[in-house]
Amino acid sequence: MVRWEPDSRGRLEEAALALFSELGFDNTTVAAIAERAGVTERTFFRHFADKREVLFGGGTALQDAILAGVREAVPARSPLEAVVAGFDAAGELLEGRRRFALARSAIIAANPSLQERELIKLASIAAAVADGLRERGVSDPDAGLIAELGVGAFRVAFGQWVATMDAPPLRTLIDEAFERMAALAR
């Protein structure tokens, strides 16, 4: 029996975030998420491989957006400008998801193994950005240094963005973080 389930993905996300914060991530089952969302477990697994993917499923799209921004910056742009363009693209991508991002950050902060996963995601973004810079002809160690600088600025800006619903747009925070980083590096 196939039921029509309007926005079942959105409802599953909402249900998962609510349960993760009520019960803790480890104590939440897929069955409970599906029940809260009013769908079957089978529907859950059509959208997510497991409950962790509710939190981390967007990571690939984020990394792709950043890498595309780095690659597609016109050749006249400096390596740093290309990296800023990449993270700006990430800012645009995430902007509509601030409420999700805030709830997600609180859940991750409460769970060391999710924090590890988040660190791995950022390390993977840094490696991808460094690769993107090498494709642009940037040599080492510069490619690695600019990638580290970019991920560092992004991490701080992201932290400010998820600290409160009233924070400025992520892209603004990212641009400010890069400018401030440049001033501080002098």
Add this chain to the structure above:
Amino acid sequence: MVRWEPDSRGRLEEAALALFSELGFDNTTVAAIAERAGVTERTFFRHFADKREVLFGGGTALQDAILAGVREAVPARSPLEAVVAGFDAAGELLEGRRRFALARSAIIAANPSLQERELIKLASIAAAVADGLRERGVSDPDAGLIAELGVGAFRVAFGQWVATMDAPPLRTLIDEAFERMAALAR
């Protein structure tokens, strides 16, 4: 029966590194490490809590050295200079251990869960450096940004240092990475 065991810690490290690279980290037992080193398992556990600590036991001393460098930099030093002083102290601390560091890096590169542990260690260093800067009166987001910049420069310099036994001293690489980071951030 207590035996006199000259440098049993050094022999245990040597034996562990050899076995980790021969058999893989996961397939190496404490019993095998102790046997290769010619000591008892009990001696192993006098030096290390578990086999992972052979690789990560130095992390606390490293973080302490960095933080002490940041804290003890004279007040006239800029926040960035204090952070450079902290990582320079790390460079001095590690310099005599390059052979260990090279073998250790190869073992970590071959094992995802050890890579996660290394990421956690660096994130913990970044948090400690940011705290050290706040103690010096540096406000946010600057404290976080300079800490990220510092860990980024250190990560790249450390990677160059463990790439080959012929690389320049770690402290030199760290200083160069900070200088290059400043040039690139402009």
